[in-house]
Amino acid sequence: MAFQIVDDVLDLTASQNVLGKPVASDLREGKVTMAVIHALERCTAQERKSIETVLQERAFEGVTHREIIAILERYGSLEAANARAMQYATLARNAFAVFRTARLSGRCCGRRNSLSPGRSEEDRCWSLVG
Numbered sequence: 001m002a003f004q005i006v007d008d009v010l011d012l013t014a015s016q017n018v019l020g021k022p023v024a025s026d027l028r029e030g031k032v033t034m035a036v037i038h039a040l041e042r043c044t045a046q047e048r049k050s051i052e053t054v055l056q057e058r059a060f061e062g063v064t065h066r067e068i069i070a071i072l073e074r075y076g077s078l079e080a081a082n083a084r085a086m087q088y089a090t091l092a093r094n095a096f097a098v099f100r101t102a103r104l105s106g107r108c109c110g111r112r113n114s115l116s117p118g119r120s121e122e123d124r125c126w127s128l129v130g
Contacts, residue, residue: 002092005085008033009078012069024065027054034084038077047071 010019011026012035019025026033032040032055040048050063051071060068072078 002085002088005034005081005088009035009081009085012072013078024054024060024068027068028058028060030055030058033081035072035077035081038080039072039075042075042077043071047074 008026008031012024012033014023016023022028027036036051036055040051043051050067053063054060054068
């Protein structure tokens with residue numbers, strides 16, 4: 001989840017040179033991302049219409065990319081999406097901490113790690129998980 005949210009924000013904000021594809025491809029494909037949802041929940045009726053126009057027409061003809069970014073910035077939507085991505089990343093790190101604790105204690109998934117020649121302790125632990 002964290003990766004996808006950050007990827008979605010970059011799709012809106014990074015340059016074509018960085019992305020290797022046209023900027024705001026998700027909007028042009030009619031995809032509603034977390035940042036866009038955040039803005040839609042807070043914006044005015046006219047701003048909502050601008051966002052919906054891009055999503056429906058799948059183009060920046062009547063509305064510019066800069067106008068959409070301005071709406072997202074006005075409501076802190078890009079920052080909110082990045083903050084949510086950080087929350088998901090923290091949750092993932094905490095979930096993996098269980099395996100680190102198991103590895104340090106020599107136990108993984110309630111089972112004692114056996115000594116296997118040629119395999120690291122981490123490999124043995126992960127083999128029990130997977």
